[in-house]
Amino acid sequence: MTIDAKDRRILTATQAGLPLAPRPFAVVGEWIGMDEAEVIARIERMMGDGVIRRIGAATNHYALGMLANGMSVWDVEDARAEDLGEQIGALDFVTHCYLRPRALPDWPYNLFAMIHGPDRVAVETRRAEIAAILGAACRENDILYSTRILKKTGMRLAKEGRPCSG
Incomplete structure (x- = not known):
């Protein structure tokens, strides 16, 4: 490389x-x-x-009319997390879906799925769809709503060619 x-x-x-x-x-x-x-x-x-x-x-989700944006977080059985994560990631209303290690005892969640909608009611409806797919394999969940857009950039190269924040 x-x-x-x-x-x-x-x-x-x-x-x-x-x-x-x-x-x-x-x-x-x-x-x-x-x-x-x-x-x-x-x-x-x-x-x-x-x-x-x-x-x-x-994309700027707000400009597209997606005024409610929530990162849903799920405590899913480890043995089923990868398979269920693939199903959740394939949903047309989920833009990001990934597995992360838990940070016990404070953070029991291992599956993350970003949901966008025109309002919180729509996002909560979509969150209920995810909960139905996860079923009994999910022990706990929550959602963290965005309050503002953060700057979206990829990696930037410094003049010497080293990565720098952007």
Whole structure:
């Protein structure tokens, strides 16, 4: 998993986002002096090598009318957590779903699922759908509602190429 100077130029040029253009990689290529095919090939290689995990949109849920956003947390039997987590993550209203270790005795939850909706009633309805899927495998749950949007950015490269917060 090594990158060269050309890879670094691509990462630096795209770390704030891709240009909104019909051929964004051609525009990136113009910015850094490469043709579109080379930019695409290098990005594909970096994805295959795990340097880039994914390319995706960071949406503003409030602007999309999703005014209630809650991280639902669940204490699920460990033996069933992975299978149930896959089912929950496949729901169209869950945008993030992952397993994390518990922090006992204060934090018994091991399954996390982000739910968005136009209001809290809709989010609570969706939370009830998750509870029905988890059934008796879930011992306890809660939900933590967002009160504001935090800055959404990916990794940033420092001038020397070291990761820095962004």
